Amino acid sequence: MPDPALVDPHRLPEEADRTAPMGGWQLRRVHRTDGGELTSAILPAGHTTPAAWHDGVSEIWYVCAGVGQVWTHDGATARTVDLRPGRSLLLSPGLRYQVRSTAVDAVELVLAVLPPWDTGRTHLTKGPWTPSRDAGPEPVLEEPPAESSSTAVEVRDLPWAADYAAPDGSEIRLLPTLAAGGLVHCLVHPGQRTRAVRHRTVTELWYVLDxxxxxxxxxxxxxxxxxxxxxxxxxxxxxxxxxxxxFRCTGLDPLRLLLLTMPQWPGADEADTSVGELDAWST
Structure with missing residues (x-):
């Protein structure tokens, strides 16, 4: 029996349904399952978040729009990365980070969160920039446990050429991945319809970019x-x-999607092409 959360489509809410525990980000949950979730996050123009780290949660960011910077520190090395459309980042548990947008551009992300969020997993810490502050009490700052270790931020830009063609015929461009799941960019051209397939072991959440x-x-x-x-x-x-x-593209422009695969895509044999004779739009 399929997970009920996978059966019906979800639409991006018109308004933010919550703010990030670290403040600043306007969050709209897109789709959540037991394995992970997709969330839209917008940081308004001219805003600097407090620095924070997450306990037991990894995030894959895909920048949809806007320009900004993220500072990261893995316990040994600090790195500042520019945020721009088409760039993706993998933030591992315990990685300290802080984000700021430019004065004129809001930063818009789609986040893949693995596993899905639970309360109490975000902890504020010290960062290099002075955060924008709302009225309220002084936040409590926490350092990651001394015995914990974090992986340096992984950065990947969306390539112009596809990395490969999927067994169904769509174009796949690789984004960051980890054992719990991975994110890819998928493109189908106008007038194209894919071949029918099914997955042997993984579940996917799709988000339509345009x-x-x-x-x-x-x-x-x-x-x-x-x-x-x-x-x-x-x-x-x-x-x-x-x-x-x-699936197929019915518009005049390419259909572009983000695919969150849970767990990590295991290899070429994952796609079962034995159902390839199925065709929902045969004439």
């Missing part, structure tokens, strides 16, 4: 009629394990 398309998903098995869902900017859909699916 473009227009449709997803056909054989929720009732390959002998039943598929359920067809509309894909448009701000939509998130789930792909349950062992469920056949096919």
């Amino acid at each position: 473009g227009l398309g449709e997803l056909a998903r054989w929720d009732g098995g390959v002998d039943a009629a598929p359920r067809v869902l509309t894909l448009r900017s701000g939509t998130s859909v789930g792909i349950p394990v062992r469920t056949a699916f096919q």
Whole structure:
């Protein structure tokens, strides 16, 4: 039985539904499952967050819009990274970081959070920049435990050329990954429809960056009629394990998506192409 959170599509809320525990970020949860979640995060222009670190949670950031900087410190080395559209970053547990936007640009991210958020996992700490402050009590600062270790921030820019073609025919550009899950950028060209496949062991959450398309998903098995869902900017859909699916671009511009795979994509044999004769849009 598929996870109920994967069955129905989700839409990006119009308004922020919460602020980050560290302050500054306006958060809108897109899609959450037991394995991980996708969240939209916006840092208003001219804002500097407090420095913070997360306990037991990894984040993969994809910058959708805006310009800013993030300072990171893994316990041994500090690094400042520019934030710009198409750049992705992997922040591991215990990594200290602080973010600031420019005076004219809000920074807009999609975050893959692995595992999904629980309260109490964010801790404020010291950073190099003076944070923007709202009225309120002085925050309590905490350092990561001395015995803990963190991996340096991983930075990857979206390449112009695809890294490979997926078994279904879509273009895949690799973004950061870890054992609990990984993020990739997927593109389907106007008029293109993919071949039907199903995953043997992994679950996916998809988030539509832009473009227009449709997803056909054989929720009732390959002998039943598929359920067809509309894909448009701000939509998130789930792909349950062992469920056949096919998708296509129906607009004039390419359909571009972020795919969160949980756990990490195990290799070329993960995609089962034995259902390739299925076609929701055969004429």
